[in-house]
Amino acid sequence: MKKTLSIVAAAALLSGLAMAKDVVVGVVLPLTGPIAAFGQTSKGGLDIAYEQNHKLKNGDNVKLVVLDDRGDKVEAATAVKRLLNKNHATVILGEVASGNSMAMAPVAEKAHTPMITHASTNPRVTKGKKYVTRACFIDPFQGAVMAKYALDNGMKKAVVVTDAKQDYSVGLSKAFKKAFTAGGGKILKTVLINSGDKDFNAQVSTIKQMHPDIIAFTGYYPEAALMVKQARAMGVQTPFIGADGVGFPELVKIGGKAAEGFMYTDHFNEAAAKSPEAQAYVKAFHAKYHKPADSMGALAADAYGMILNAMNECIDEGKAPTDKECVNDKLRHTHGYKGITGVINIDKNGNAVKSAVINEVKNGKFVYKTTVNP
Amino acid sequence: MDFTTFLQQLINGASLGSMYALIAIGYTMVYGVLRLINFAHGDIMMVGAFFTYMGTAAGLPFSLAVLLGILGSVIVGVLTDKIAYKPLREAPKISLLITAIGISFFLENLFNVIFGGVPKAFSAPEYLTKVFHLGNVYLPVTVIIIPIVTVLILSGVLWVLYRTKYGMAIRALAFDIPTVKLMGIDADRIISIVFALGSALAAIGGVFYAVSYPSIDPLMGVIVGLKAFAAAVLGGIGSVTGAVVGGFILGFTEIFVVALFPELGGYKDAFAFFFLILVLLFRPTGIMGEDLERSRF
Numbered sequence: 001m002k003k004t005l006s007i008v009a010a011a012a013l014l015s016g017l018a019m020a021k022d023v024v025v026g027v028v029l030p031l032t033g034p035i036a037a038f039g040q041t042s043k044g045g046l047d048i049a050y051e052q053n054h055k056l057k058n059g060d061n062v063k064l065v066v067l068d069d070r071g072d073k074v075e076a077a078t079a080v081k082r083l084l085n086k087n088h089a090t091v092i093l094g095e096v097a098s099g100n101s102m103a104m105a106p107v108a109e110k111a112h113t114p115m116i117t118h119a120s121t122n123p124r125v126t127k128g129k130k131y132v133t134r135a136c137f138i139d140p141f142q143g144a145v146m147a148k149y150a151l152d153n154g155m156k157k158a159v160v161v162t163d164a165k166q167d168y169s170v171g172l173s174k175a176f177k178k179a180f181t182a183g184g185g186k187i188l189k190t191v192l193i194n195s196g197d198k199d200f201n202a203q204v205s206t207i208k209q210m211h212p213d214i215i216a217f218t219g220y221y222p223e224a225a226l227m228v229k230q231a232r233a234m235g236v237q238t239p240f241i242g243a244d245g246v247g248f249p250e251l252v253k254i255g256g257k258a259a260e261g262f263m264y265t266d267h268f269n270e271a272a273a274k275s276p277e278a279q280a281y282v283k284a285f286h287a288k289y290h291k292p293a294d295s296m297g298a299l300a301a302d303a304y305g306m307i308l309n310a311m312n313e314c315i316d317e318g319k320a321p322t323d324k325e326c327v328n329d330k331l332r333h334t335h336g337y338k339g340i341t342g343v344i345n346i347d348k349n350g351n352a353v354k355s356a357v358i359n360e361v362k363n364g365k366f367v368y369k370t371t372v373n374p
Numbered sequence: 375m376d377f378t379t380f381l382q383q384l385i386n387g388a389s390l391g392s393m394y395a396l397i398a399i400g401y402t403m404v405y406g407v408l409r410l411i412n413f414a415h416g417d418i419m420m421v422g423a424f425f426t427y428m429g430t431a432a433g434l435p436f437s438l439a440v441l442l443g444i445l446g447s448v449i450v451g452v453l454t455d456k457i458a459y460k461p462l463r464e465a466p467k468i469s470l471l472i473t474a475i476g477i478s479f480f481l482e483n484l485f486n487v488i489f490g491g492v493p494k495a496f497s498a499p500e501y502l503t504k505v506f507h508l509g510n511v512y513l514p515v516t517v518i519i520i521p522i523v524t525v526l527i528l529s530g531v532l533w534v535l536y537r538t539k540y541g542m543a544i545r546a547l548a549f550d551i552p553t554v555k556l557m558g559i560d561a562d563r564i565i566s567i568v569f570a571l572g573s574a575l576a577a578i579g580g581v582f583y584a585v586s587y588p589s590i591d592p593l594m595g596v597i598v599g600l601k602a603f604a605a606a607v608l609g610g611i612g613s614v615t616g617a618v619v620g621g622f623i624l625g626f627t628e629i630f631v632v633a634l635f636p637e638l639g640g641y642k643d644a645f646a647f648f649f650l651i652l653v654l655l656f657r658p659t660g661i662m663g664e665d666l667e668r669s670r671f
Contacts, residue, residue: 036490162640164639189637190636191639192637192639199628202629205379205633206636208382222589229588233512234505
């Protein structure tokens with residue numbers, strides 16, 4: 001009798017499991033390659049958010065399938081195709097680099113699959129797209145914040161360093177230049193570099209003879225670290241200001257003392273995070289990784305939270321969480337979502353409207369300076 | 375451009391050029407003997423840099439860490455030859471070339487799996503990172519050391535090639551492998567020596583590259599390997615002196631493109647390769663290269 005009971009119980013359990021479905025969230029991140037820190041930190045935050053919650057209201061399980069694109073545009077687009085065809089993903093989360101997200105967006109758009117990028121800030125990522133949303137602010141805002149901060153600190157002459165290979169950098173440079181000249185500043189020169197370059201001595205020597213007040217570096221951290229190092233070695237003491245692509249521990253590890261004073265705009269700094277959501281996340285982050293919480297991880301966790309939120313709203317309306325049209329609609333109309341990086345409202349173009357923080361490298365740490373609201 | 379800046383750019387060009395030259399010598403060495411463009415050369419260089427990095431991370435003094443790096447590269451280089459290239463000795467050259475590309479991908483991904491893709495900070499000792507001031511011109515100490523090392527290595531390689539029995543065997547192999555075998559020389563052993571030598575050169579190049587640009591990652595050998603290859607072709611592949619000349623020309627071209635047209639700096643690689651095409655149009659065998667069939671070092 002006892003045996004029969006346990007069999008019945010097991011059968012009941014099995015049927016219960018069979019009823020709870022897996023809803024796949026496909027994630028594309030640069031986990032290796034030159035911008036691997038973007039992917040690794042994003043994954044760190046995503047893991048925490050996933051551990052905290054991966055059950056939907058109707059009992060369905062969220063399943064993450066994470067693919068590495070090595071920071072490559074072609075690989076990123078291929079990864080989306082694979083997630084759609086092989087893993088039947090309902091939503092795509094990623095990428096970090098704008099150029100890679102722009103390679104992914106048309107694939108998601110064509111398959112009518114909602115895609116949310118947690119950290120791509122170039123406006124063109126969502127422009128004209130019906131199925132692409134983002135959990136971060138965009139570069140015209142970020143560039144204006146950089147420009148305003150420089151001007152407010154009495155820096156009137158700038159040299160802009162643009163990474164010609166990155167859509168992010170090209171767009172951000174444009175935004176910075178526009179805001180900087182509108183505010184009365186003067187752009188002395190735009191210097192082009194390429195991702196993957198290691199020698200910036202020629203650029204630094206050219207910049208040196210122009211005596212700018214500030215060097216606006218709009219690229220990513222691997223080049224930022226080497227360039228600031230080579231600049232200081234050549235006696236260029238001009239301050240650097242960058243954006244959310246430079247604030248990674250490698251800037252300090254590789255740049256060393258030269259990275260001191262490097263300022264940059266970012267999405268999140270745990271010193272400024274006061275909301276209960278943010279504090280809970282920061283606490284979990286410290287317990288798991290024993291280091292300060294970074295912005296990419298926080299953004300990834302927010303994007304994931306927004307996805308769950310949208311799916312739950314669909315369930316409330318009696319629709320399936322795998323209903324792509326519904327999930328997309330809810331994502332695009334996210335309003336007042338209390339995230340880790342602040343309250344997230346999605347505007348009509350699919351962009352999040354939220355504040356930015358400014359950090360500075362001091363004694364090898366990223367120190368919070370101020371918050372700028374949109 | 376004022377005069378100090380011009381001087382500074384000259385120094386920058388010499389610095390970059392000597393780096394390319396140092397790595398190009400290794401390329402040309404292996405090509406000279408096996409007629410194999412060893413596309414994995416840049417990755418062997420990366421292996422050398424990573425082994426040195428591991429050595430310093432384990433607390434070894436820098437000189438010992440460099441030795442470890444060279445040893446690591448030599449072992450990986452010789453193993454690649456034994457495992458991947460040796461079975462293909464009689465196969466068409468194109469099979470070898472494709473295999474070399476395969477080895478290159480394999481090494482990149484292997485190190486990616488082991489170390490992860492995030493760039494690592496390479497810590498070099500003080501005496502290699504010093505910068506001298508000559509008025510307003512800044513002279514990193516590596517700019518002096520690398521050419522000296524390059525010249526030393528160049529003379530060392532030439533000495534081995536022309537003054538030792540092994541060198542004679544290597545040169546003989548470059549002419550005709552079957553005949554050399556008939557003379558009772560163990561061709562495979564000599565080829566292993568060539569790979570060991572080439573890998574050691576790559577490791578030294580990798581260490582200096584990492585000292586100058588202290589951020590290392592598993593893909594660091596890709597671009598610099600291509601550039602060194604271009605330098606070797608520009609100078610005349612197979613010619614050791616040509617590799618040095620080619621390296622310097624490439625270095626100066628890149629620096630002066632940026633110096634003269636900073637707005638076009640993003641296309642400096644395009645300029646460098648355009649220059650390569652231009653030279654090859656008028657001298658298909660490169661600057662120092664003679665008739666391809668007759669050129670042996």
